[in-house]
Amino acid sequence: MGITKSKPDESETAENSTTEEKVEVPIFDRPITRDYDIKKRLGQGNFALVRLCSRKSDGENFAVKIIHKKRLQNNKQQKALQREVEILNKVDHPYCVHLEAIYETTNHLYLVLEYCAGGELFDMICQQNHFTEQQAVQVVRQVTEALAYLHSLGCVHRDIKPENILLEHRSPDSIVKLTDFGLANHLDGSDLVFWTSCGTLYYAAPEVLSTDSYNEKIDFWSLGVVMYVLLVGYLPFYHDNRVKTIELIRRARVPFDMADWRTISSEARDLIRKLLVFDPVRRYGSTKILSHDWITGGTAGAEPLNLQKLKEFESWRGNFNDHIITMMGLQRWKQYALEQNPDVSMAGMTSESEFDFLGMGIQDGIDAANDEAGEGEGKAVANTYE
Ligand code: ATP
Numbered sequence: 001m002g003i004t005k006s007k008p009d010e011s012e013t014a015e016n017s018t019t020e021e022k023v024e025v026p027i028f029d030r031p032i033t034r035d036y037d038i039k040k041r042l043g044q045g046n047f048a049l050v051r052l053c054s055r056k057s058d059g060e061n062f063a064v065k066i067i068h069k070k071r072l073q074n075n076k077q078q079k080a081l082q083r084e085v086e087i088l089n090k091v092d093h094p095y096c097v098h099l100e101a102i103y104e105t106t107n108h109l110y111l112v113l114e115y116c117a118g119g120e121l122f123d124m125i126c127q128q129n130h131f132t133e134q135q136a137v138q139v140v141r142q143v144t145e146a147l148a149y150l151h152s153l154g155c156v157h158r159d160i161k162p163e164n165i166l167l168e169h170r171s172p173d174s175i176v177k178l179t180d181f182g183l184a185n186h187l188d189g190s191d192l193v194f195w196t197s198c199g200t201l202y203y204a205a206p207e208v209l210s211t212d213s214y215n216e217k218i219d220f221w222s223l224g225v226v227m228y229v230l231l232v233g234y235l236p237f238y239h240d241n242r243v244k245t246i247e248l249i250r251r252a253r254v255p256f257d258m259a260d261w262r263t264i265s266s267e268a269r270d271l272i273r274k275l276l277v278f279d280p281v282r283r284y285g286s287t288k289i290l291s292h293d294w295i296t297g298g299t300a301g302a303e304p305l306n307l308q309k310l311k312e313f314e315s316w317r318g319n320f321n322d323h324i325i326t327m328m329g330l331q332r333w334k335q336y337a338l339e340q341n342p343d344v345s346m347a348g349m350t351s352e353s354e355f356d357f358l359g360m361g362i363q364d365g366i367d368a369a370n371d372e373a374g375e376g377e378g379k380a381v382a383n384t385y386e
């Protein structure tokens with residue numbers, strides 16, 4: 001699968017010549033290592049491994065999202081990747097991650113992205129151990145502005161969740177950078193198993209979980225869930241059982257335990273109630289959010305929020321991700337890695353160092369295991385992502 005765009009025909013070029021479009025980034029077909037030094041692992045999503053890299057010409061840092069093309073087995077996923085690249089190419093906004101360059105080889109696609117040194121928002125808050133309702137206002141305002149911009153481009157994000165809200169700098173006061181446009185773009189009610197397995201279910205709007213059609217309002221539901229977790233540290237709709245979680249989301253009755261909400265302004269609860277609305281027509285959109293009293297009225301408190309529950313949430317989220325990685329065929333990869341390096345013992349290694357000891361991320365390991373296993377078996381591993 002190639003992502004290189006076909007050339008526009010002449011009439012299209014003439015028509016577009018008056019619009020101010022962002023210049024598309026170049027797609028290089030040479031090895032990325034010629035231009036960038038690839039460094040530590042920054043994150044692992046469901047589809048990609050993300051590593052820090054630095055540009056050899058000037059030493060500037062970037063993040064590179066490495067996608068193994070063979071893993072995107074079905075047409076839907078391939079189209080979604082194509083769409084992510086198209087969207088990234090259009091996006092030019094201070095609160096959205098910027099695409100710098102693309103490298104494409106036979107097996108891999110490398111998206112060179114603006115590096116967000118602050119990492120994921122929730123991780124930063126927990127590390128800094130200090131976060132206020134006023135700071136939460138800034139986060140919600142910026143994510144809303146980023147969404148309004150994306151929607152104006154005709155793009156629905158569809159995957160608003162804490163992992164996709166990054167920070168430019170290592171400070172909770174840093175501006176946010178929304179990331180991950182597109183790979184979830186073509187998901188609908190028929191992909192329920194997928195939604196659950198990648199931890200996105202808890203942020204999904206009721207209309208996404210049915211076969212109904214949906215529009216950009218789904219992003220504001222998800223923002224409501226993120227805002228809720230940001231303020232009290234737990235999910236508004238959660239049950240150990242997936243079907244029960246879906247029931248809670250569909251019922252859309254937002255629980256407010258006053259023991260936790262006592263110190264938080266009533267305007268915050270009011271805005272959450274207007275975001276977590278079952279009916280997308282009545283649900284607040286960007287204009288109403290940005291003029292809501294919680295955002296504009298200065299009612300949000302300056303006292304530090306109680307972060308105990310958010311920290312517990314973070315560790316739960318971490319375990320959840322580990323669980324997914326296990327499902328993704330960790331055992332298979334370890335076996336492969338040991339076969340390739342019989343002298344290395346993994347005893348006593350943390351899972352992080354296990355992933356890195358071959359100088360490759362887990363994704364490369366799984367891919368390698370897939371390649372080794374041959375068609376049939378390889379598919380079995382890859383299918384656990386779906
Ligand atoms: P998902 O599972 O949400 O579909 P994905 O596979 O599409 O994820 P991303 O969400 O783009 O991948 O990236 C995975 C993780 O890598 C992020 O959650 C974040 O921790 C880290 N990351 C991604 N982009 C950057 C960046 N530009 N700067 C710093 N860290 C990043």
Ligand code: MG
Pocket residue numbers: 045046163164180
């Ligand atoms: Mg992501």
